[in-house]
Structure formats: C-alpha cells, structure tokens
Amino acid sequence: MSGQKTCDVAVIGAGVFGAWTAWHLAKRGQRVVLIDAYGPAHSRASSGGESRIIRMGYGADELYTLWAQQSLEQWKSFFVASKVPLFHETGVLWLGGEDDSQLRRTSATLRRCKVPFEEFDRAALERKYPQVSFEEQCSGPQASGIGKTGTG
Numbered sequence: 001m002s003g004q005k006t007c008d009v010a011v012i013g014a015g016v017f018g019a020w021t022a023w024h025l026a027k028r029g030q031r032v033v034l035i036d037a038y039g040p041a042h043s044r045a046s047s048g049g050e051s052r053i054i055r056m057g058y059g060a061d062e063l064y065t066l067w068a069q070q071s072l073e074q075w076k077s078f079f080v081a082s083k084v085p086l087f088h089e090t091g092v093l094w095l096g097g098e099d100d101s102q103l104r105r106t107s108a109t110l111r112r113c114k115v116p117f118e119e120f121d122r123a124a125l126e127r128k129y130p131q132v133s134f135e136e137q138c139s140g141p142q143a144s145g146i147g148k149t150g151t152g
C-alpha cells in the first residue's frame with residue numbers, strides 16, 4: 001500500500017538486548033523498527049535505571065567472561081562514538097570465605113582469560129580497607145578477596 005511505512009525487521013522490547021539488536025541490524029542496512037510498551041530508556045526495564053555494572057567474573061563460566069570482555073570493548077567504542085562518557089571504571093571487590101569455591105573458580109577463569117585482577121588474603125584486605133569489617137564475609141585467616149580496585 002502506498003504511503004505506508006514498512007520495515008525489514010520489527011524488534012519488540014527496547015531494553016539493552018532489543019536496542020543493541022536493532023542498532024546492529026540497522027548498521028547492516030536493515031530497515032528496523034524498535035517498539036517498546038513504555039518508550040525508550042524507562043526504569044521498568046531491567047537494563048534501565050540510574051546505573052548498571054558490567055563485570056567479568058562468572059565463576060567457571062568462561063563463555064560469559066569472554067562475552068563480557070567483547071561486550072565491554074563495544075560499550076567503550078559506543079560511548080566514544082556517541083561522545084557520552086557514561087562508562088566509569090571503578091573496579092569491583094568480591095569477597096569470600098576460605099572455602100569459597102565460586103571465588104576460586106572465578107580467579108581461575110579470569111587468569112585464563114587474561115582479565116587483570118588482584119588477589120588479597122584477609123590480612124591484605126584489612127590493611128587495604130581498614131574502615132571495613134571483614135568478619136562476616138571472610139571467616140578464617142585464608143579468607144580472600146579478588147578484585148580490580150581503583151581505576152585504570
């Protein structure tokens with residue numbers, strides 16, 4: 001019908017996955033319409049809101065770590081291209097007790113994937129963060145934390 005708008009692809013849901021899918025399809029020359037029940041960038045979407053984090057640590061799930069690495073590069077390029085400095089690298093600190101297998105698996109995966117991080121035993125944590133009580137999170141002298149603190 002003449003005068004009617006047409007598209008190649010309709011993406012329903014303009015959260016981060018829908019928006020990213022629509023954008024990549026458009027970059028490949030597809031005519032895309034992106035539809036959301038509440039409009040763009042609303043706080044009802046799980047990817048919407050004041051702030052979100054991106055992290056590399058997913059235990060033994062190396063695939064997620066690899067995806068997060070690739071994703072972070074794309075986010076950084078996107079912010080540079082859009083001239084909106086939304087990414088702030090703050091680092092993150094994970095804490096666990098001495099038998100925390102998830103923390104150990106995360107360390108091993110980060111090491112394999114060459115993600116820069118540091119490991120701290122309890123004494124080092126207490127020296128580095130004297131304002132924090134590690135009693136509850138880190139029971140036992142071998143309790144540890146891994147993280148990349150600070151910027152860079």
Ligand SMILES: Cc1cc2nc3c(=O)[nH]c(=O)nc-3n(C[C@H](O)[C@H](O)[C@H](O)COP(=O)(O)OP(=O)(O)OC[C@H]3O[C@@H](n4cnc5c(N)ncnc54)[C@H](O)[C@@H]3O)c2cc1C
Pocket residue numbers: 012013014015016017018035036037038044045046047048051052053054055
């Ligand atoms: C509170 C919260 C905080 C989170 N924080 C983080 C974080 O910091 N870092 C991180 O990596 N992950 C985080 N997650 C997980 C992450 O948000 C989700 O894995 C991811 O956002 C999912 O993205 P999405 O685009 O699929 O969904 P959403 O962002 O939820 O987007 C779905 C969109 O679809 C729309 N929609 C739904 N049904 C219809 C319909 N029938 N018609 C039209 N539109 C429709 C909704 O309005 C919404 O805009 C968080 C999750 C929650 C719940």
